[in-house]
Amino acid sequence: MGFYVLSELGMTPMFMSGYAAISIPISILTTTIFGRLIDRSVHGGALLTLSSLAYMCGCLSLMVRPEYSTVLLAGVAWFPVASAATSTTFALAFHNVAQGSDDRLSTGSRLKAANSIGWMIGPAAAFGIHGMFGSPVVFATLFGAGVVWGVLILTTVVLRGTARIQTPTARPAVRRPSPAIVTGLLVCGLFSAAHSLCSVALPLYVTQELALPSYAPGAAFTVKVFAELVVITLTPGVIRTFGVEAALFASGTASIAAFAIFLTAGSVPAVLAGAVVEGCYYGLFSATSLSYMQGLSDSRHGTNTARYMNSVVIGSLVASPTVGLVAQWSNFGVAIALAAAVMTGALIILAFASRSHRQRMQLDG
Known part of the structure; x- marks a missing residue:
């Protein structure tokens, strides 16, 4: 628009x-x-x-x-x-x-794959x-x-009649989200913010600061989307083998590697290599994050899915003004470095949340 x-x-x-x-x-x-x-x-x-x-x-x-x-x-x-x-x-x-079930594990991946294809x-x-x-x-x-x-x-x-979520009461009381859900929303929001910071800054960083050809950002985006779709289709197997939280950790770690590649790049092939890693990490996050949030949620599928979507949107909202302010103060490379710092914070919060979740499971057991 x-x-x-x-x-x-x-x-x-x-x-x-x-x-x-x-x-x-x-x-x-x-x-x-x-x-x-x-x-x-x-x-x-x-x-x-x-x-x-x-x-x-x-x-x-x-x-x-x-x-x-x-x-x-x-x-x-x-x-x-x-x-x-x-x-x-x-x-x-x-x-x-x-x-x-396996269908539930793969549902998030299929939905995100369809969403990514639509955006592509x-x-x-x-x-x-x-x-x-x-x-x-x-x-x-x-x-x-x-x-x-x-x-x-x-x-x-x-016409298929599968579009109503049956709840115990017609009008359930509006309850505050649990600490686990709040933490999960914060993690997803930070992931989204880091991704958006890099996405906004990268085209200008590549063309203005690296002085690479104008086709480089478009080529990098195409490579990124292709890698993202490939990883999304493979993610259900990763979740079954390693678990949702491990997949999120892998995604965050790969994102920092992608940001590092961009910051040290000096040629179009190097930028494309970073785009491959970027697509892999974001595809893994896209296919995993919704399943992660659903695993933390209670029976309120609608409310918690809406909260997840809003956390991703709010995280991305900070990107454009933040990149502008950082570039005004320094340069676009610093904005990409800031994305790595934000992702590091997300991984730290995720680590503490995972530890708390395991402790709760042991107490419940």
Whole structure:
């Protein structure tokens, strides 16, 4: 949306920030509300249908009336409701598999793989259509995709009758998250913050400070996404063999290695090597983190999945302003070094959390 605000509407970056300042908090709130509704046995198919309708309304409004006021309306009323579908889908998926089974272990990997493929295809397709036909055709195409999405919700969720989480009471009391869940959310948020710090700083670091060709960041991103998808598909076996927490430790350790490769790189092949390691660590985190949080959670699948999604979003929010401040004070390489420091903090917290979890298990046993 930022590209549309700047390039198509001709607004200044301040207006792009204004949209983000409005839409992101509402998205977090909407995701939380959807999660609680799921735990109160509200039919997930109805919530997903509402999300698809909101998505279509947002695309249609931008197609018909391409103005900044419409962008703000979409950011307040339409797209936050649409974005809540991700956590709703994840919560329903985890509820509908047997706890402790191999299917449950692989559910997070499959969901994250589908999500990553969408991110790999969607932005590239949108920019390609924009370059050939313009933004109205982009929004028309997205509207059509929303229609297909709505049909899929109807045929695979609503009609199959597997979209309601049964709870002991109709309106469970809102309880504070347990210390284990809070710690898990902090770990996931720090992982997300470290990844976003590097992702924001890397293109400028590569082109401005390493003076490498302009194609290098794009090539690194492509290599990263490919490695990420490969690792996501292999992660269920890693979880079964070593466990979720060990996989998270491996992910964090590999991330620090990736940041070190970037900081010592002096050529395009070196940057690509770092991108491979980056894709491996983030693929492992993406496929493991949701299973990790579900393992800490109680029966409130909707609420805890929403909390997980929000922790990842909030962690990524700090990236852009932090990179800007650090670069203003020093350079983009320092921002990548800061990402390594943040990840180190996440690993320390994860180590203490794992120790506490083992102690609780011994006391319960």
